[in-house]
Amino acid sequence: MNFEGKVVLVTGASRGIGAAIARAFAKEGAFVIVNYLQNKMLAEKVAAECIQLGGDGYAIQGDVTSEEAVNQMIEEIMLEAGKIDVVVNNAFKSFQFNPETRKLAWEVQWEDYQGQIDGAVRSAHYICQAVIPIMKKQSQGSIINIITNLVERPIVPYHEYNTAKTALMGYSRNLAVEVGSFGIRVNCVAPGLVYPTDASRTTKENLKELIIAQTPLKRIATPEDIAGPVLFLASDWSRFMTGQTLYVDGGFVM
Amino acid sequence: MLASGRRVYSIGERNSKMRITAGYIPNIGETKFDKKILKFQDLEVELPLLTLEQMQRVIDTVKRESAEILKSLSVSTVVDIIGYVTEQFLDRSSSYRQQAEKLLPIVTGYDEEVIRLGLTSFLKTFRKHELQRFLVEDLGNPLLLDHFQPRAKGGFSKAIGPELITHVWAGNVPALPIWSFVSGLLVKAGNIGKVSSSEPLFAGWFAKALAEAEPSLANCFAVVWWKGGDEKREKMIFEKSNLVIGYGNNETLKALKKQVPITTRFLPFGHKVSFGIISKSALDAHKAWRIAHQAALDVIRYDQQGCYSPHLFYVQKGGKVSPVEFARLIAGELENFEKRYPRRKLSMEESVALASWRQKEEMSTFTETGKEVLGTSTHQWTVVFEEEEKVFTASPLNRVIRVISFEKLEDILPYIKPYRSFLQTIGMAATPKELFHWAELLANVGVTRITALGKMTSPEAGWHHDGRFNLLDLIQMVDIESSAIVDSEQFAPYVD
Amino acid sequence: MTQQREIIEELSQFIKKNQASEEEFNSLALHIFNYQYKHNLPYQTFCRQKGKTPRLVKNWRDIPYVPMSAFKEVPLTCSDPEAAVRVFMTSGTTQGKQGKHFHSTLEIRELSMIINFKERFMKETNRIRMGILFPTEEKMPHSSLAHYLALVMKEFGTEDSCYLLKENGVHIQKIISELEHAEKTGEPFALLGASFSFVHLFEELERLGKTFNLPKGSKILDSGGYKNKSKELDLNEFYQLLERYFGVDRSNCINMYGITELSTQFYDDGNEVVPSIKTGPSWIRTRVINPLTGEEVPEGERGVLVHYDLANFNSVMAVATEDVGMAVDEGFYLFGRVQGAEARGCSLAVEEFIQLAKGTAK
Known part of the structure; x- marks a missing residue:
């Protein structure tokens, strides 16, 4: 897969899955825009790695839940690169994935939902609103939204998180219908439990074992495992796919 | 015998x-x-x-x-x-x-x-x-x-x-x-x-x-x-x-x-020169795509070589889908048609003419605000969008189309009129009332055929050629x- | 040191060295592209529109090229056009708009010309008596060819070198006396000028029934084609006539190919066989492309020439011509300007339309 000359924006790319996706694109020659919220040092390290890997990297701060910040960021990218070919909406609002301490349904406040919906749908929406005019002009573009396999099988009902990610899947499908006429594709990648990431650092071993036992490929995903399907959906190889969700969980969901 | x-x-x-x-x-x-x-x-x-x-x-x-x-x-x-x-x-x-x-x-x-x-x-x-x-x-x-x-x-x-x-x-x-x-x-x-x-x-x-x-x-x-x-x-x-x-x-x-x-x-x-006119009434969220599809069809049929093939589309402002969005929709449709009905292989002369035309249009986007040149060198088509451009120009053909926005048909008529003896077909998407009103105006500047978009290149039997x-x-x-x-x-x- | 100065220094070294590996060429090309992207704003917009910015371009082949016609539309320069020391202009074509090439300094352009001319035309000779079949720089201050000829005469001509044109055509008496002088003394003589001036000269000499036999070491340089100024001559016939009228071997009749929009010229090694192969020095490279895709055409196929001239540091390095050519190992064949495309159907062609528009404007 050759991404030379392609401009790829990955949100929340200073660490974890986002960083792995950024590196994977760079390895194929892409110019990767490494968006981050707080961790400048880590983001710049990822950008430097992108260059080492044969692509190019550019760390750029931007709060994706702020419309103004998003527009500013996209403008800056356009000045630097002149175009955006691929967007990976990977950033999300931090969440404690702990099946034991999670909120029970009757404990969840609307604000909990709102926070997660803002983190997932609102941020993706701002980014999409900003890049779609650019992609329309190019008559092509690929948007990939990172969700979770919990949307299909909520093995742990993290209400606010799962609901927000499910909403993002619905958002993606509707968007796919509308922008398909302009040659723009919108798809989702739904990883299972990915370890290690900051979000999964506290996940208990017994849950991991439970998941492994029920996973045909008998292990837990690494961040690098997620990158492959993302690159596929970004590439011309998937040129006739849109509105789809690829589950990347070793067969846990099927 | x-x-x-x-x-x-x-x-x-x-x-x-x-x-x-x-x-x-x-x-x-x-x-x-x-x-x-x-x-x-x-x-x-x-x-x-x-x-x-x-x-x-x-x-x-x-x-x-x-x-x-x-x-x-x-x-x-x-x-x-x-x-x-x-x-x-x-x-x-x-x-x-x-x-x-x-x-x-x-x-x-x-x-x-x-x-x-x-x-x-x-x-x-x-x-x-x-x-x-x-x-x-x-x-x-x-x-x-x-x-x-x-x-x-x-x-x-x-x-x-x-x-x-x-x-x-x-x-x-x-x-x-x-x-x-x-x-x-x-x-x-x-x-x-x-x-x-x-x-x-x-x-x-x-x-x-x-x-x-x-x-x-x-x-x-x-x-x-x-x-x-x-x-x-x-x-x-x-x-x-x-x-x-x-x-x-x-x-x-x-x-x-x-x-x-x-x-x-x-x-x-x-x-001859032919073109399309699209009323804002045809440009709602539901119908716009079909209109763009029909318009693109007129463009790809024999790569615009016919006298009835469109050189440009005038698109009225004020619809749910704006003229620039419509231009982008046509671009998307041209790309889709390219997969089904690829463009004829162009000669070196045609390629050079097209490439230099395209680059010239690209250069002019520096000075003309609102202008867009859609499609890249990897595409077999080009769509140029211009905001109320007060000109009437021919396309170099071979799947190159210009989309120009307008407010009232009366505004663009003066720019069309000088070409009276060269005008032929109009592909139109408009309400019945507009159809007849605009037909009157266009007839006066020399147009001889008005048809539906998607039908520009297939005149009906017995049409009055020119x-x-x-x-x-x-x-x-x-x-x-x-x-x-x-x-x-x-x-x-x-x-x- | 200003950025421009830095580039000039680097370029001078590069040109003086006159040999470059792919990496060396690539690295300086990218450096200059960076500079032009930053300082030539219309070009920057153009590159951004193409999605090819210095950030994304890693190979000189990917540097966005502008069509020659772009020089007519906008001032393509990295420095203030008002402050240009020299502006070269293309001869007005059909649309009447002239392409303008602004120069903030002539330093690099002249260095490029001198080193290249010495290598390709003068060779081991240091000076030669020259006759120029072209107007002077004073007469045509915006002609890049006039500047070129004036420069080479100054740098490589003997003191007796002179211009051989007068107000309305070739100065035939002067030409004859120069040529006879060369014949008599045996001093090598170089005739340089626009191709169409030679065509005029043929006509004059035919009328007078005169031919010459210039001494060994004499050379001829023509440039620029005929551009409707005179009757079209077959290329082969042109060099036959040069040989017949002046007694200069076709291998010593050199054609220079240059365009106003560039700062470096191409030469062939004589025209025993036409078309001849054109080559340039180490600081210019040429790609033969399919104009629609910008991709290089397969070897042996015709395409359009795009030149990447590092000496064009102040404007745009990469310029797409409308010249058809074919790449060969050492250089390229030049087949001339691409002809206008013909209408294939019954739809009005753009050319026709333009004629019409002109007609209605009257």
Whole structure:
């Protein structure tokens, strides 16, 4: 897969899955825009790695839940690169994935939902609103939204998180219908439990074992495992796919 | 009466190149002709190149036989024959159709699917019931072509077709010559057609199929080739013709006209400009895509080479889908069509012209705000969007279209008006009220045809090509005035 | 040191060295592209529109090229156009708009010309008596060819070198006396000028029934084609006539190919066989492309020439011509200007339309 000359924006790319996706694109020659919220040092390290890997990297701060910040960021990218070919909406609002301490349904406040919906749908929406005019002009573009396999099988009902990610899947499908006429594709990648990431650092071993036992490929995903399907959906190889969700969980969901 | 000289069509392998014979020569008592070879990729087309003397004999033969045989047939018989031949070319299992689908893509460079769809949509116009429409449209009473018919004003009239019509066809839009050829046949004229070097095949096939369908007509027409601008030959042929129908750009037509003597009528069909107009009422979230789809279809059909193909689209502001969004929708559709119906491979000259045009448009986006050039060098199409650009410009064609926004149709009319004599078709998407209102305005600036988007390249049977009549322009009327009839009564043997 | 100065220094070294590996060429090309992207704003917009910014371009082949016609539309320069020391202009073509090439300094352009001319035309000779069949720089201050000829005469001509044109054509008496002088003394002589001036000269000499036999070491340089100024001559015939009228071997008749929009010229090694192969020095490279895709055409196929001239540091390095050519190992064949595309159907062609628009404007 050759991404030379392609401009790829990955949100929340200073660490974890986002960083792995950024590196994977760079390895194929892409110019990767490494968006981050707080961790400048880590983001710049990822950008430097992108260059080492044969692509190019550019760390750029931007709060994706702020419309103004998003527009500013996209403008800056356009000045630097002149175009955006691929967007990976990977950033999300931090969440404690702990099946034991999670909120029970009757404990969840609307604000909990709102926070997660803002983190997932609102941020993706701002980014999409900003890049779609650019992609329309190019008559092509690929948007990939990172969700979770919990949307299909909520093995742990993290209400606010799962609901927000499910909403993002619905958002993606509707968007796919509308922008398909302009040659723009919108798809989702739904990883299972990915370890290690900051979000999964506290996940208990017994849950991991439970998941492994029920996973045909008998292990837990690494961040690098997620990158492959993302690159596929970004590439011309998937040129006739849109509105789809690829589950990347070793067969846990099927 | 199958004359051996009419070996019109044969395929033979020679040096791994396919060689076919084209054109159609009636029986003039000899079968040996000089040859002109036209080369198209792996195909060689061999056309008979007649000496002036042979040409003279063709003219004499066609004149004589069409007077004796064609003119003795009733118009309904002629319609039956043409309709039958048309059905053969529509039938995908017939050998004629199969050859056309196989060879026309090679000769013209158009994609096979484009040819297949284009042929069907075009030929449908010449089925029996559509031919009847041609007749009624122009003549009211088709029997005028057979016998003297009573007229409302009194007296009787008959429509007489010319002894000889010479057609000078042009361009590479496949099968297009059939339009004037069929018109000529309907008025029972002798017809000699000169094919263009860029599509020398179809007219000859049609002639051959006619002769096969009705062998008695075999000597009533000819399909030949000579090098355009061969003044001596043109002068000689035009001298013997009653009517010359010429196609081409004004330069070519001017040159032709110079060779036409005063006693021969000349019907020139010059190059034209067509465009589309889309009302804001057609641009809601639900309908916009379909309109863009239809508009793109008009663009890809024969890569805009037809006189009815759009050069640009005027799109009204104020709809749910803005003009620039509409331009982007067309771009998306052009890309989708590219996968189904790829663009013809362009020559170096065309490529350079297109590339430099495109780059020039790109450069001008620096100074013109709101302007967008859609598509990249990897695309086989270009869409340029301009905000209320107060100009009317031609497209370099080959899937290049300009979208221009407007407020009121009245605003753009002054920019269109100077091109009055070059305007032809408008593809329109508008409410019935707008349709008629705008039609009035456009008619006044010289437009001669208004049709739906998606139909620009498929005019209906009996359309008034460039505002003219298909048949009326070919015939002359002969009147028997009522006084002659009244007067004749007294000489009847049964007069009381 | 200013950025421009830095580039000039680097370029001078590069040109003086006159040999460069792919990497060296690439690295300087990218450096200059960076500079032009930053300082030539219309070009920057153009590159951004193409999605090809310095950030994304890693190979000189990917540097966005502008069409020659762009020089007519906008001032393509990295420095203030008002402050240009020299502006070269293309001869007005059909549309009447002239392309402008702004120069903030002539330093690099002249260095490029001198080193290249010495290598390709002068060779081991240091000076030669020259006759120039072209107007002077004073007469045509905006002609890049006039500047070129004036420069080479100054740098490589003997003191007796002179211009051989007068107000309305060739100065035939002067030409004859120069040529006779060369014949008599045996001193090598170089005739340099526009191709069409030679065509005029042929006509004059034919009228007078005169031919010459210039001494060994004499050379001829022609440039620029005929551009409708005179009757079209077959290329082969042109060099036959040069040989016949002046007695200069066709291998010593050199054609220079240059365009106003560039700062470096191409030469052939004589014209015993036409078309000859054109080559340039180490600081210019040429790609033969399919104009629609911008991709290089397969070897042996015709395409359009795009030149990447590092000496064009102040405008745009990559310029797409409308010249058709074919790449060969050492250089390229030049087949001349691409002809206008013909209308294929019955739709009005753009060319026709432009004629019409002109007509209605009158």
